[in-house]
Amino acid sequence: MANNLGNIINKKPIHIIYRWLGDKIFLSLSFILGLTIVLLAIAMGFVLYSESGETFKTFGVWGFIKGTDWDAGLHMSFGALPFIFGTLVTSIFSLLIAFLPSIAIAIFIAEYAPKWLSNITDNLINLIAAIPSVVVGIWGIFVFAPWMRDTFYMPIFLWTAENYPTLLPIIGSPIGYGMTTATIILALMIIPYITVLTKDAIKKVPQEQREAAYALGATKWEVIRMAILPYARGGIMAGAMLSFGRAIGETMAVAMLIGNKNSFPFSIVGPASTIPSVIINEFREAVSNIHVSSLMALGLILFVISLIVNLIAAYITRKLSITGGKVI
Amino acid sequence: MEKIPEKNKEIIIKNDSIDMANCPTCSTKVRIEAKNLTIKYGKEFGVKNVSVPIHDKNVTALIGPSGCGKTTxxxxxxxxxxxxxxxxISGQVLLDGQDIYDSKVNPVNIRRKIGMVFQKPTPFPTMSIYDNVVAGLKLVGIRNKSLLNEVCEKALTQAALFDEVKDRLKSPGGSLSGGQQQRLSIARALAIEPEVILMDEPTSSLDPKSTLKIEDLIFELKKNYSIVIVTHNLPQAARVSDCSIFMYLGELIEYGKTEKLFKNPSDKRTEEYITGKFG
Structure with a gap:
């Protein structure tokens, strides 16, 4: 019987060809598709680079990066530093604000909440993550920014006006838009991301690790501190970096709330700009070649920053993650 | 499973009561005593009405086919x-006469007194060998360096690991071999000086040489601790244990001195399991 089956499978030439062909087709198809992704990323980078050629020719690559002027009206001089600064500062601060609360939420959902509650919070977190950023932005404009104006910007403005009137240009008018508003909104937007990724990392910690800690007489919190968080650290850090990448690229809500000031000096309590916000604000009015080219160059810089953040995330994941009980 | 004739059942019960009241080998006092212990997973029985004593300074082996409720x-x-x-869980587990399932008892304290070693080695991978050993002590707030060093050395020596790792106490626990990791887990359990050590198939993921080392270790440890060991490896049970408990389908079938249980079991099912007819 077994012999018969072997004959049927192996001896019919049509089967051999068919299987050989199927294997080859599948292999080439997946190879081509895989390659497409790689080519697409390279092509994007290349297009951004070639389109920003004029800017780089005029100001030089380094000159553009460290240039602090952004004047599209009169002098046509462009520099990216204020936007790089605005992007990094808002993202880093939003990550700092969001990191610990997110981990606390993730620990609660993964370890403490009863099943029904963790299901609810799980879905809510996903829902919050799915809110379009323009919706967050409009809430920010009409609800959050006025509140910030009254409770935060206004007092600081008045205090500065009284004591250090010379600093008023940095602070800007207290309209409720500015770096602080944008940073807080960004933090709110990335909390769900860090939470979900941390929760997944925590759920991947093997049960044996928890039990080993319990068997030593650890309390629940001690188990979390001793066995769970160290084991999940790779996933947690990678999640934080990916969320950081998202904060860097976040456009709409930030453009709506940051106040859009295109030149230094910025202050944490005053209006500023980020790379995405200046691109979204100016692409319509960019008529001259050098302006378009400079926006493209900003795009390239953002592309490179995101790439670096993702590479760091990948490196951290590999460096810190734990497989089969061994530290790699 | 075949139904047990009523007559046999009586004999089993009789045997049990004889063994429990006056186990011939175990001159030491009873450390843990399970009384009418029943454990259910949802509606399924894991363990049915088991009553058995576990003696001090003694190795008790839990044997039986897979799924018989040993680990449970x-x-x-x-x-x-x-x-x-x-x-x-219903019924009682008495540790020195005190029911550990009493509502006043804090499970954290119980686990400190009754240590456990698992089937797979479970060193904390991000901690060094040293930190792994003293992890339990740090939990109770001991920060005294010289005390920690002393306990670490003692526990590692007891677990027959000290000579192999004394030069690299700061390297990660995960860098050890499987057998060493398991001895590290044992050292970690010993460091908090428990009174009883539970071992859940501690050698099932180890090679024969490491297994032998762990068995020697168990032999050493029983001078000071009561040990309960679950094992699928019958020769191992015969080698290391003083008393054996044979369980089948969640029930305690036979309990007694290992030598007697292996050479002259009073129940037919024990005999069949030991001679390899099922399981």
């Missing part, structure tokens, strides 16, 4: 089942 019973002895809400 073992994990019940240090309240490991608390972690799983589906498990319900």
């Amino acid at each position: 019973f073992l994990r019940c002895l240090n309240r490991m089942h608390d972690l799983n809400k589906k498990v319900s």
Whole structure:
């Protein structure tokens, strides 16, 4: 019987060809598709680079990066530093604000909440993550920014006006838009991301690790501190970096709330700009070649920053993650 | 499973009571005593009405085919089942006469007194060998460096690992071989000086040489501790244990001196299992 089956499978030439062909087709198809992704990323980078050629020719690559002027009206001089600064500062601060609360939420959902509650919070977190950023932005404009104006910007403005009137240009008018508003909104937007990724990392910690800690007489919190968080650290850090990448690229809500000031000096309590916000604000009015080219160059810089953040995330994941009980 | 004739049942019960009241080998006092212990997973029985004593300074082996409730019973002895809400437990487990399932008892204290070693080695991978050993002590707030060093050395020596790792106490626990990791887990359990050590198939993932080392270790440890060991390896049970408990389908079938249980079992099912007819 077994012999018969072997004959049927192996001896019919049509089967051999068919299987050989199927294997080859599948292999080439997946190879081509895989390659497409790689080519697409390279092509994007290349297009951004070639389109920003004029800017780089005029100001030089380094000159553009460290240039602090952004004047599209009169002098046509462009520099990216204020936007790089605005992007990094808002993202880093939003990550700092969001990191610990997110981990606390993730620990609660993964370890403490009863099943029904963790299901609810799980879905809510996903829902919050799915809110379009323009919706967050409009809430920010009409609800959050006025509140910030009254409770935060206004007092600081008045205090500065009284004591250090010379600093008023940095602070800007207290309209409720500015770096602080944008940073807080960004933090709110990335909390769900860090939470979900941390929760997944925590759920991947093997049960044996928890039990080993319990068997030593650890309390629940001690188990979390001793066995769970160290084991999940790779996933947690990678999640934080990916969320950081998202904060860097976040456009709409930030453009709506940051106040859009295109030149230094910025202050944490005053209006500023980020790379995405200046691109979204100016692409319509960019008529001259050098302006378009400079926006493209900003795009390239953002592309490179995101790439670096993702590479760091990948490196951290590999460096810190734990497989089969061994530290790699 | 065949139904047991009523006559046999009586004999079993009789045997049990004889063994429990006056186990011929175990001159030491009773450390843990399970009384009418029943453990259910949801509606399914894991362990049915088991009553058995576990003696001090003695190795008790739990044997039986897969799924017979050995591990379930073992994990019940240090309240490991608390972690799983589906498990319900009735009956009593007395540690030195005190019911560990009493509502006033804090499971954390019980686990400190009754240590556990698992089937897979479970060193904390991000901690060094040293930190792994003293992890339990740091939990109770001991920060005294010289004391920690002393306990670390003692526990590692007891676990027959000290000579192999003394030059690299700061390297990660995960860098050791499987057998060394398991001895590290044992050292970690010993460091908090428990009174009883539960071992859940501690050698099932190890090679024969490491297994032998762990068995020697168990032999050493029983001078000071009571040990309960679950094992699938019958020769191992015969080698290391003083008393054996044979379980089948969640029930305690036979309990007694290992030598007697292996050479001259009073129950037919024990005999069949030991001679390899099932399981």
